[in-house]
Amino acid sequence: MKRVLYEITESVRIALAQIRGSKMRSALTALGVIIGIIAVTLMGTAIRGINVQFNNSLAVLGDDILYVQKWPWHNVDDWWNYANRRPFYPEDAEALNRIIASTPNSQLDVAVPVAGRSSTVRSGDNLVSGVATFGTTADYGRLMTADFQTGRLFSETEANSGRPVCVLGSDVAEALFPGGTALDQTVTLRGQPLRVIGVMARQGSFLGIFSFDNQILIPLNTYRRQFNVRGGSLEIRVKLRDKLHLADAEEELTGAMRRVRRQVPGERDNFSINQQDAFKEQLGPLKEGMAFAGLFITGLALFVGAIGIMNITFVSVKERTREIGTRKALGARRRTILFQFLVEAVAICVVGGTIGLSLTFVACTAAQHAMPNLPIQVSWTLVASALVASVVTGIVSGFLPALGASRLDPVVALRYE
Amino acid sequence: MIPPLAPAAAREVRPVGPLVIAIGEVTKLYRMGSETIHALRGVSISIHRNEYLAIMGPSGSGKSTLMNMLGCLDTPTDGHYQFNGRDVAGMADDELAEIRNREIGFVFQTFNLLPRSDALRNVELPLIYAGVPPAERRERARMALESVGLGNRIHHRPNELSGGQRQRVAIARALVNRPSIILADEPTGNLDSRTGVEIMALFEQLYELGNTLIVVTHEEDVARHARRVVRLRDGLIESDGPSD
Numbered sequence: 001m002k003r004v005l006y007e008i009t010e011s012v013r014i015a016l017a018q019i020r021g022s023k024m025r026s027a028l029t030a031l032g033v034i035i036g037i038i039a040v041t042l043m044g045t046a047i048r049g050i051n052v053q054f055n056n057s058l059a060v061l062g063d064d065i066l067y068v069q070k071w072p073w074h075n076v077d078d079w080w081n082y083a084n085r086r087p088f089y090p091e092d093a094e095a096l097n098r099i100i101a102s103t104p105n106s107q108l109d110v111a112v113p114v115a116g117r118s119s120t121v122r123s124g125d126n127l128v129s130g131v132a133t134f135g136t137t138a139d140y141g142r143l144m145t146a147d148f149q150t151g152r153l154f155s156e157t158e159a160n161s162g163r164p165v166c167v168l169g170s171d172v173a174e175a176l177f178p179g180g181t182a183l184d185q186t187v188t189l190r191g192q193p194l195r196v197i198g199v200m201a202r203q204g205s206f207l208g209i210f211s212f213d214n215q216i217l218i219p220l221n222t223y224r225r226q227f228n229v230r231g232g233s234l235e236i237r238v239k240l241r242d243k244l245h246l247a248d249a250e251e252e253l254t255g256a257m258r259r260v261r262r263q264v265p266g267e268r269d270n271f272s273i274n275q276q277d278a279f280k281e282q283l284g285p286l287k288e289g290m291a292f293a294g295l296f297i298t299g300l301a302l303f304v305g306a307i308g309i310m311n312i313t314f315v316s317v318k319e320r321t322r323e324i325g326t327r328k329a330l331g332a333r334r335r336t337i338l339f340q341f342l343v344e345a346v347a348i349c350v351v352g353g354t355i356g357l358s359l360t361f362v363a364c365t366a367a368q369h370a371m372p373n374l375p376i377q378v379s380w381t382l383v384a385s386a387l388v389a390s391v392v393t394g395i396v397s398g399f400l401p402a403l404g405a406s407r408l409d410p411v412v413a414l415r416y417e
Numbered sequence: 418m419i420p421p422l423a424p425a426a427a428r429e430v431r432p433v434g435p436l437v438i439a440i441g442e443v444t445k446l447y448r449m450g451s452e453t454i455h456a457l458r459g460v461s462i463s464i465h466r467n468e469y470l471a472i473m474g475p476s477g478s479g480k481s482t483l484m485n486m487l488g489c490l491d492t493p494t495d496g497h498y499q500f501n502g503r504d505v506a507g508m509a510d511d512e513l514a515e516i517r518n519r520e521i522g523f524v525f526q527t528f529n530l531l532p533r534s535d536a537l538r539n540v541e542l543p544l545i546y547a548g549v550p551p552a553e554r555r556e557r558a559r560m561a562l563e564s565v566g567l568g569n570r571i572h573h574r575p576n577e578l579s580g581g582q583r584q585r586v587a588i589a590r591a592l593v594n595r596p597s598i599i600l601a602d603e604p605t606g607n608l609d610s611r612t613g614v615e616i617m618a619l620f621e622q623l624y625e626l627g628n629t630l631i632v633v634t635h636e637e638d639v640a641r642h643a644r645r646v647v648r649l650r651d652g653l654i655e656s657d658g659p660s661d
Contacts, residue, residue, distance in 0.1 A: 003548030010545045017533045326529040329490060330590070331518020331546035333511045410490045414525070 007336050008343075015344040018316070019351070029312045030352035033393065036302030037356030038363075041378075041386050043298040045364055047291045049376050054287065060203050060212055061276040062145050064243035066253055068111075068236040072272040074282055085270045086261065088113070090220060093137075093236045095260045107249035108256070109241050112139040115223055115234035121216055122188040123176040131172055132215040133189070135223020135234075143239040146212070149173075150183050151198030154219050162221030167198040171213035187216075192226055194218060246275070302389065305352070306397040313345045313401040324405055325413030338406035345398025346391055353390025357383060429625070430644050430659075434466030437597050437629060438487065443496030445482050445652075456482040458652035459496070464631065466597070469624045471640035471660065472633045474649035481602075483649065484633045488521055488600045489513045501597060518546050522591025524601035528583045530575040536562055536586045537571040543594045561589040565619060581612035588619065598629045605639055617642050 019026040067073075070085045093113035100108045114136045120129040138156040154165050166187060173182040173196070182196045203212035223229070240249045250273055257271050317324070324337055364376050445457040457479045464470060464487075474480040485491040486498065489505055492513070498505045500516060508516070517523075522543075530539045540558035549557070562571050565585040575583055584604060591599050601620070605613030621642060624630055632643060640646050641660055648655040 002550070003546075006545050006548060006551070021533055322529065323531060326525075326531070327542070327546075328514060329488070329517060329523045329529075330543045331514050331594075333514045333546075335511075336546065411485050414490070414529075 007339060011336075011340045011343040012347070014340055015347040018344055019347060025312065026348055026351075029308050030348050030355070032305030032308035033302070033349050033352030033390065034305075034356040034359070036298075036305035036393075037353045037386055037390060038360050039298035039301040040295065040389065041357060041360040041382055042363065043294045044382050044385070045360065045376055045378060047294060048379065048382070050287065050290075052377070054283065056204060058276045058279060060145055061279075062143060062239075063276055064240045065143055065275075066238045066240065066250060067274040068238060068253070068257060069272050069274055073274045073278040081268075082272075088234050088236055088271075090137075090224075090234065092260050096236060096238070096256055099256045099259060103252070103256075107241055107245050107252050109239040110139050110142050111236050111238045112137055112143055113220060113234050113236055114140070115220060115229065117227065117233075119189060119216075119227075121172060121176065123185065126176045126178070128172055128175045128214075130214070131169075133223070134215060134217050135220040135227075136217060137220050140217065143237055146203050147201040149199045149201045150181070151196070153198060153217070159219040159221065162219055162225055164192060164194045164222060165197045165219065166194040167200060167217040168196055169200055169211075169213040169215040170202045171211060172216055173199045189216070189218070190226055192222075194222075246277075250275070302393060305349075306393045309345050309348060309394060310397040310401060312348070313341055313398045314404075316344065317341060317401045317405040321408065321413050321416040324408050325410050325416065328408070328410035329414060334406040336406075337408075338402045341402035341405050342395060342398045345402070346394030349390040349394030349397075350387065353387055353393075357386050360386075428644075431467055431624070431627075433468055436463060437466050437501060438462065438464040439497075439499040440486070441497050443486065443493040443498060445479075445486065445491070446494045455652050457486070457493070460649075460652070460654055462647060462654070462657070464598070464629070466629050467624070467627050469620075469630045469642070469644045470632070471643035471646045472631065472649065473635060473637075473640050473646060474655075475635065477651075478649040479652040480633055480635075480649050482652075484600065484602055484631075487598075487631060488523060489516045514546075518543055519594060520597040522594065522596040522599040524584070524587050524591050524599065524604045526603035526606040528575070528580075528587045528607070530583060530586055530590075532575055535572045535574050536567060536578070536589075539575070539586055540590045540593050543590060547594055557593055558589070561593040562586070564592065565589045579612075580608050581615055584608060584612075584616055585619065588616075588623075592623070592628075598631055599623065601630065601632045603634055603636075604632060605634075605636070613639075 068088065070087065071082055076082060090113045093111045096111040100106050100111065114134055116132060116134045118130050119133040120127060121131050121133075122128075136159075138154060138159045141153045144153070148167075149170060151167070153167055154163065157163075158165055166189070168176070168182055168187070176182065176187060177185060182199050185196050186193045187196060188194070200213070200215075218226070220234075238253055240246065242249075253273055254269065257273075258269065261270055263270065327337065361378050364378050368376050440460060440462045442459045442461055443457055444455070444459055447454040447456055460479070460483060472480055472483060482491070486493055489500065489508075490513075492498075492508065493506055496506070500520060503516070505513070505516060523529075531542070534542075537555065537558050540561050541554050544554040544557060559568070559571055562568060565588050567582060567585050567589065570578060570582060573582075575586070578586065584607075588599075591601075604620070605616055608616060617639060620630055620632070630643070632639060634640055643660050645658065646660045647657045
């Protein structure tokens, strides 16, 4: 046992001496591994970043909220079955809340009607167009995931009486009142002055498509009056009591909605219940595919590095055939020789891997300083897997030449010129 | 500092010890393409502890093959070979490595030192393979180097040493594991004649200290130092007797 330990120590010592002895060659060989490890780790970081951003975005949607809408969040072939669905009315939400209140042990907490459209908001000379404008009730506060930067949401009284008040997303507030405070200022929506009673904290965007900071919330009654909406075109958001009982809640909600919509048994649901998981399910395979393709392509870079290592180990074995013969004559076993060359290949790979990892770390830190919004994180998992990848690369690429070396006939090896 | 070689008649022939090597009717065949080469055609030798033996013969006589066989670098095609009573003929690679490590000290014509390691490291090498702990290893290597007169050169690398000094390092390496035999292949072949004489004087000392020496050479001058000379021709022993 001790003997193996001495052999290992000796192998490491020889490997390091060998690397020191042919610096240029080792450096060039390691370069292949360095590039490979940089490529793979950068890709790993990027994939992780995308994942983090994706999950952050989904978290803004709320993982405990069901969206009752006309359309499902996945593609449908029979669009005509959905297009003619009856719209939702604020009274539907009220009816739903009554059912929830009368159901013992309901999995549902509250139903909130939300109407939405795009509009232009002004303040003085400042103007923001394409603002997501939502009309809702005071219950919206119970399912909001964002905090308030300043101020508050409208109260039930304000909402019911359709007071001219509004809550701004942080981007809108910033654009309309650059450098100043938006609270208690007045903005104009379709000619109607609205008093700002709150500004929401920054939330970021959903998959970079839709910004949650570019929105304005007003009481639903104000909204309906303002946009002259008689009927529907709204959705009902339902908050769950416990997100762990999602399936039960969905079933309960389906039943309740059928009652609200007065559907007869056997009739197809004329509404869709959506949940953020639908996005996950839809985008998950896409995400995984991208991650797989990315890692595969960057893995090729590492593979090229591995070929470099294999090549250099073959050369090293050839050059040192006499040395191998001598070592065998002095009592080195096959295992000893095999190990010596494996350690050499692994050492170059680990050195290359460490350098590559450091460069990745520097690059990520620099990128983070340049763009603080990017969710870039170098994780310990990544560091560990990069080092494991280096060692595995060394073992895999060094194995064949090392095996060849260990099987050399000492007589032939000693005579080798 | 090296005593001059005494005339042959005055040299002491030490009493031999127990049997170390027993080779009986050993043959070795090589295939070279379609041709079969009979390197050894039935050779028998017995070598006892504390013998000083020279193996001679022209090239192609089977001298190198016999040396590889004696050194357990190669196994015979047929015949038997016992080393200290252990049957070597049928051993696997790693078992042979073990025998070489513990029982045989090699001295090569081209020294075969590791260029990047200093003298001490080179001499330590067989002890590493034998599993000797580091401190003991260094001490034994240092003593071996002192015994060949290189106590002040232990941290020199081979390229910082003269040819004679390199061969002394190699001899120290051969001695360090206290082997049963020292097997030298043309030990003076790469040295000038004066240095060659020094090396042969060192061998004489080793012999007098009780070591068993086998020197493979084609030089009569070298063979004359041995107490017994085995001459090979065409894969057979031509003569085996005391040196003149």
